[in-house]
Every structure is written in structure tokens, then in C-alpha cells.
Amino acid sequence: MREIPVYLFTGFLGAGKTTFIKETLENHEFGDDGRTLLLICENGEVQYEPEKFVGPGVRVERIRSEAELNDVNLGRISRQGGFDRVVVEMNGMWENQKLFAAMPPGWLIAQEMALFDTATFMMYNQNMRQLCFNKMQTADMVVFNRCVKGFDKMPYHKEVRIANRKSMIVYEYGPDDIEPDDIIDPLPYDMNASKIKIEDEWYAEWYRDINENEDDYDGKTFVIKGRVALSDELPEGQFAFGRHVMTCCEADIQFAGLLAYYSGAEKLSVGDWVEITAKVRCEYTEAYKEKGPVLYIKKLERCEACNPEVATF
Numbered sequence: 001m002r003e004i005p006v007y008l009f010t011g012f013l014g015a016g017k018t019t020f021i022k023e024t025l026e027n028h029e030f031g032d033d034g035r036t037l038l039l040i041c042e043n044g045e046v047q048y049e050p051e052k053f054v055g056p057g058v059r060v061e062r063i064r065s066e067a068e069l070n071d072v073n074l075g076r077i078s079r080q081g082g083f084d085r086v087v088v089e090m091n092g093m094w095e096n097q098k099l100f101a102a103m104p105p106g107w108l109i110a111q112e113m114a115l116f117d118t119a120t121f122m123m124y125n126q127n128m129r130q131l132c133f134n135k136m137q138t139a140d141m142v143v144f145n146r147c148v149k150g151f152d153k154m155p156y157h158k159e160v161r162i163a164n165r166k167s168m169i170v171y172e173y174g175p176d177d178i179e180p181d182d183i184i185d186p187l188p189y190d191m192n193a194s195k196i197k198i199e200d201e202w203y204a205e206w207y208r209d210i211n212e213n214e215d216d217y218d219g220k221t222f223v224i225k226g227r228v229a230l231s232d233e234l235p236e237g238q239f240a241f242g243r244h245v246m247t248c249c250e251a252d253i254q255f256a257g258l259l260a261y262y263s264g265a266e267k268l269s270v271g272d273w274v275e276i277t278a279k280v281r282c283e284y285t286e287a288y289k290e291k292g293p294v295l296y297i298k299k300l301e302r303c304e305a306c307n308p309e310v311a312t313f
Contacts, residue, residue, distance in 0.1 A: 005110035012092035034084030078104040114139040133248040136163035145172040198224040203311040260295040
């Protein structure tokens with residue numbers, strides 16, 4: 001099956017999606033080497049001018065409602081063929097997962113860019129937190145446009161990093177005037193310590209980083225508090241150690257845990273709060289079905305619950 005790269009642009013009305021796509025499709029460096037399907041899911045103030053598009057041709061399809069963004073409709077569009085890439089202008093009020101679930105076989109996200117108007121981002125983030133988080137969570141690049149020289153970038157940087165540690169962040173001040181984000185995010189704990197203590201308020205950051213940079217943790221020893229989760233599917237001597245983490249809002253709370261090996265696991269009960277001293281090994285396990293960080297517990301003691309019990313960034 002032929003793979004079709006999909007270039008996804010997300011953001012709210014007025015964020016500059018149409019302008020960016022328009023300039024891209026009018027650029028010979030992008031359009032000369034193939035045919036493009038432009039999938040428009042939102043109508044903004046800026047209008048496309050197909051007569052200015054370059055290349056073999058741009059086919060325009062409009063998705064006029066969220067109900068139309070489904071596998072049947074996109075499958076019909078895909079079967080008609082005649083394009084080598086897909087550019088999607090996503091509706092700011094729809095979650096990206098709606099598109100991901102509807103994409104036909106062979107369509108693959110090649111690049112995802114989220115654009116935000118710096119002047120309105122904090123308001124949207126406060127009032128529509130889930131939608132903002134959803135756009136930042138999977139973006140390869142987050143662009144804050146209409147920036148003013150000297151503004152405080154840290155609040156914007158932090159919001160992106162809560163959702164996505166790896167996304168590139170760019171600040172745009174005007175045409176051809178952009179600044180890449182160079183703020184360094186140091187970990188709150190000392191990775192060079194012989195025994196690394198993870199304070200209660202650091203759990204979410206620790207859990208995210210150990211999964212994103214697992215090789216950095218291989219062979220390290222940690223002291224950390226969490227809860228016990230048991231499963232009949234796990235062999236004797238194994239359990240899941242972790243805590244409930246809220247990354248976005250209360251509806252997004254989920255148990256974030258790692259596989260743990262402990263000889264006294266059968267004496268534990270679901271929900272027990274424990275403090276463990278454990279060595280991390282990055283290895284393949286049946287529980288993960290892939291390589292991942294595993295906790296080999298050297299010491300375990302029951303303890304009081306963390307306050308608050310749910311970890312946040």
C-alpha cells in the first residue's frame with residue numbers, strides 16, 4: 001500500500017493556520033514535486049487562492065462538520081486518488097484524535113504543527129484547557145505568533161512542556177522574524193546521586209522522563225513513594241508501582257506506573273501506599289511487549305499517602 005504523508009496544522013480561529021498553509025502551497029520548494037490534497041476543516045477570515053498554488057495541482061476538499069470527519073468520508077476521498085500528499089487545516093474545536101481515527105490506511109502523519117496567537121493563548125488555555133492540551137500533546141512544532149519583543153516566554157514554554165517534552169517551540173515576531181525556544185528544563189532531582197530521592201511533587205516529571213529517556217535511567221537507584229496495583233496477568237513476584245497523574249484536567253487522570261519485581265509482592269494489597277528503594281533496568285518484558293524501564297525493588301515499606309494523592313506537573 002502506498003504511503004501518503006499527512007501534514008497537519010492545528011490551532012484556533014485567528015491563529016494563522018490558513019496564512020501559513022497558503023504561503024506554503026504558493027512556495028515552489030513545496031509544491032513542485034507532487035500533487036496535494038488540501039483538506040479544509042475550518043473557514044477563517046483568510047481565504048485560499050487556488051490560482052496561486054504551484055506544482056502539478058492542488059485538490060481541495062472541505063469537511064464541513066465534525067460528523068463528516070469519519071473513516072467512510074475520508075476513505076471515499078482517498079480512493080479517488082490523484083494526490084501525493086495531504087495537507088490538513090484542522091478545526092480548532094475538534095480534537096486531533098478524531099482525525100487520527102478516521103485516516104485511511106496508508107495515510108501517515110509526517111509533520112504536525114500547532115499555531116497559537118500569543119495574545120489569546122492564555123485565555124484559550126484557561127477556558128478550553130483540554131483542546132489546547134490536545135493540540136500541543138502530539139505537535140512536532142508549536143508556533144506562538146504575533147509575539148512582542150521582550151515578552152515573558154516562560155509561561156508559554158511551561159504550558160507546552162507540560163503537554164510535550166520533545167516539541168520544538170518557535171516564537172514569531174513578524175515576517176522572517178522568528179526565535180527558537182532555547183529555555184533549558186533541568187530535572188528537579190540529581191541524576192548523578194548514588195541514590196536518587198524523588199520527592200512527592202516530582203513524580204509526574206520523573207515518570208514522564210523515565211519513559212522518554214529510559215536509557216539515562218538504566219542502572220540508577222531511586223527512592224520514591226507510590227501505590228500498588230495488582231493483576232492476575234502478572235506472574236508471582238511482580239506488580240505495578242505508580243501513582244495517578246493528571247496531565248491536563250480531572251477527566252484526564254490515569255494510573256501511571258511501571259512494572260516492579262519484588263519477592264514479597266503476594267503480601268501486598270491493591271492500593272497500598274509504599275516507599276521503595278529500587279534499581280532501574282531497561283529491558284524487554286512480556287508486560288510491556290517491548291523494552292522499557294523495570295523496577296527491581298531492594299527495599300519496600302508501607303507509608304502514608306502522598307498529599308495530594310494525584311500527581312501533577
